[in-house]
Amino acid sequence: MTGILIAFVIALLVPLFVSKWRTSLLGLALQGVLLAAIAYRQRDVSISVSTAVTLLDLVVVRAMVMPAWLFVTLRRQNAPLRNDVIAPNLFSWAIALALVVVAFRTADVLVPAEGNEQSLVAVSSAAFLLGLFVLATARGTVSQVIGLMRVENAIALFELGTPSEHTSLAIRIGQTAIMLMSVGFCRWYLAGLARDTVTPLPVPSEETADL
């Protein structure tokens, strides 16, 4: 397994044990940087437009815009520093580690030949399962957003290991635009749901306002 993938596993696991939203956002930013590093190493001699869009997605959207937007939103809300993405107990931590083991075992079956491809499948599977685990256990919106972004990064990592001749530039741009809009939506929901909690509005009794 390469150093970048080892660093990716660390960026996946550490935020689970440190119950701070800042650490989670830092982990997401780091994942974006590492994804970009993997994409850069996989490029051909010259950088095509499609590769440039992929790098833009990974560096700008995932490593910078996503954590920055969420950071600003949470800071404005004076969100408490502590935020458990999974329950802080031995049982949850054991499940998280077990999921990593399951992912590596699955990769052994899917890609029998040892090497970079097997490691990539193993790490992306682990990232995907951990993202789903965060989503399955998260009750707060912040943790759910972090879980969703973890899943998105896991998919991006898996995509990097998939043959890319099939992806035309238009679709690549479409995927990047959707990612950017999804991050924007997450920020919008995060702000809106927090506002609703702070100043609950009465449910309108007049149902005629419905289309």
Next chain:
Amino acid sequence: MRVAPLALVGFAAIQAAVAVLVAFTMSEGAVLAGGYVTVDATARLFLVMIDLIFLGIAGYVWTRARSSPELLKAATRFAALSVVFMAAANVVVLSSHLLAGWVALEVTTLAAAPLIIRPGAPSTRRASWRYFLFSSIGLGIALVGLMCLARSVESEGATPTFFLHELRDLAGSPPNLWRRIGLALVVFGYGTKLGLAPMYSWLPETYDEAPPAVTALLAAVQFNCALICLMRVLQVYRAGDRELVSTELLVIGLASMGVSTVSIIATRNFERLIAYASINHAGVIAIGLAIGKSASYGVMLYVVSNAFIKAILFLTAGKIKAHYGTKDTREVAGLIKDLPYSGLFLMVGTFALLGFPPFGSFLGELIILSGLVRAKQITVFVVFCTFIALSFIATGRTIFPMIWGEPKREVHWPRQSFLASFPKLAFLVALVAMGIYMPKPVNALFRAVAASLGAE
């Protein structure tokens, strides 16, 4: 701003006219735009269906918007976002590239999410968030599935592709592990968008909280967009082996029917009841797809019938909720006297929902059941019939007193205009026509789509 709802009707009418023209004049299987667009039977059938339903919804919104300035503002917002939604929905239907279809389905989700929110009602924002979250996860899982399918092609030594016409040539080989995992993930991912168990919990909340026009859009249009994405994958990858993912489809189909039946028995909210019935329908469709072969024609009849049924029922439920100010079934009684049009639509819609003749849903369900027997799936047949019978009794017990019961309080209703009911009436005519007489060209479309799903 005043012209927005009317402009929407104009846009929807032009779109529907183009869809009908495309469906019945273009040559079968035409591939356009460098292979990204196809006009095969599946595309033509779904194109006509979603665009006609959208025309009805646009008409409903226009009549609602005329009733108050507040609704006019909401209708303007609806008009703007629904145009984006429908443009993307049409791309999904016409797409001949699995990833392009996936991207367009994501766009429909992003366009629909803000529409669910009603200003001043925090519960609608929570519902919208759940919709967005589950959709993103479901579509994410489906994307991983598509990537696994690309890997399966590569592991066989061929160049990976997502173009349907290229995949048809490659997919005949025996399935490998990547293909099996990919198909299971695609079923699970798009199944989430269809509201299939186990990832169904977003659906009742969203359908309940969203404005009726938006619910109709999600239930009758977006549902079919997700279904066509799933069908495209199944059409290609199950061509060589009809048994592939049939167990997965059967299990999630039966599980969906099970959870929806229990929920229908328990609920006292008529909008939720229709939402749970939608989960039930998704389960029936999944079982029909699992069986394939002789059940395929029934599945297509069932799919199209249900799109019209859901549009009628959700729009009618919105009208009832607007007048009574409640969604509690115990508070609403004697609709046939109080709101004759809405009472009639609820009655006929419920009969169609429960699979009474002469509606297309009856024939569709019957064909799926006979397909189960032919496939020797007797256990599934028995469980299927049990769930259908239970949901039949529970729905009737809840809805029939709403229609024929004695009114519980004296109410004075504004006169119901024929114009406001016209879209639902048009849906109803289409629904009955499917059960009694289907014109030859339309029937040929149904048969062609069924054949692409494995009908003999």
